Amino acid sequence: MDKERLQHIAIIMDGNGRWAKERGFKRTRGHEAGAETIRDITTYCAEHKTIQSATFYAFSTENWKRPKIEVEFLMKLLDKYLKNELKTYQQYNIRFQAIGNIDAFSKSLQNRIRETERLTKDNSNLTQILALNYGGRAEITMAVNTLIKEGKKEIREEDISQALQTSYTDIDILIRTSGEERISNFLLWQLSYSEFYFTETLWPDFRAKELDDILQKFTQRHRRFGGL
Numbered sequence: 001m002d003k004e005r006l007q008h009i010a011i012i013m014d015g016n017g018r019w020a021k022e023r024g025f026k027r028t029r030g031h032e033a034g035a036e037t038i039r040d041i042t043t044y045c046a047e048h049k050t051i052q053s054a055t056f057y058a059f060s061t062e063n064w065k066r067p068k069i070e071v072e073f074l075m076k077l078l079d080k081y082l083k084n085e086l087k088t089y090q091q092y093n094i095r096f097q098a099i100g101n102i103d104a105f106s107k108s109l110q111n112r113i114r115e116t117e118r119l120t121k122d123n124s125n126l127t128q129i130l131a132l133n134y135g136g137r138a139e140i141t142m143a144v145n146t147l148i149k150e151g152k153k154e155i156r157e158e159d160i161s162q163a164l165q166t167s168y169t170d171i172d173i174l175i176r177t178s179g180e181e182r183i184s185n186f187l188l189w190q191l192s193y194s195e196f197y198f199t200e201t202l203w204p205d206f207r208a209k210e211l212d213d214i215l216q217k218f219t220q221r222h223r224r225f226g227g228l
Contacts, residue, residue: 016204
């Protein structure tokens with residue numbers, strides 16, 4: 001991998017609830033607005049000269065703690081999003097991939113996710129990755145257990161990297177919206193040499209112009225990867 005070239009971005013989409021509260025809406029309206037932002041940012045990435053993958057933190061393993069009615073809404077919104085976005089995926093030659101443990105979802109939602117992956121598997125312009133029921137610690141644990149089951153006696157770093165669900169590239173830059181400055185159990189292994197950028201902008205208000213400005217700043221940083 002060309003270490004100076006931007007290939008994989010990751011985004012923690014934060015602020016949907018606060019966006020809705022500021023406008024007197026229910027939290028669900030914030031999630032709907034956030035889904036529209038995913039589309040805009042994904043199409044920007046698809047048209048970018050070097051970005052190959054964009055990973056979005058959509059639903060964490062901890063999000064099950066939210067009120068049941070909100071979780072149910074998020075599941076329905078995800079199903080609707082994937083159904084509606086298939087046209088966008090095909091138009092922009094985008095491959096869709098889910099990471100995380102989707103076995104906890106309903107059978108119909110699991111089928112929607114797998115069918116969308118199948119229908120877009122040959123698209124090559126960009127891979128859009130949604131982290132669904134995802135946790136970084138869980139992903140690393142699963143990778144190690146997979147290697148043990150394969151009979152590995154000694155596990156190397158590269159073995160773990162290849163066993164992860166996002167095995168093909170590390171993350172070049174992580175962006176988190178809404179002013180929070182945490183990584184919240186997201187892509188713990190893959191973020192080891194990433195650049196971090198935190199913005200006060202709430203996710204539904206995040207636009208391609210701001211992302212473009214952030215990526216311009218990224219290109220001006222010198223990434224040493226432990227060297228000089």
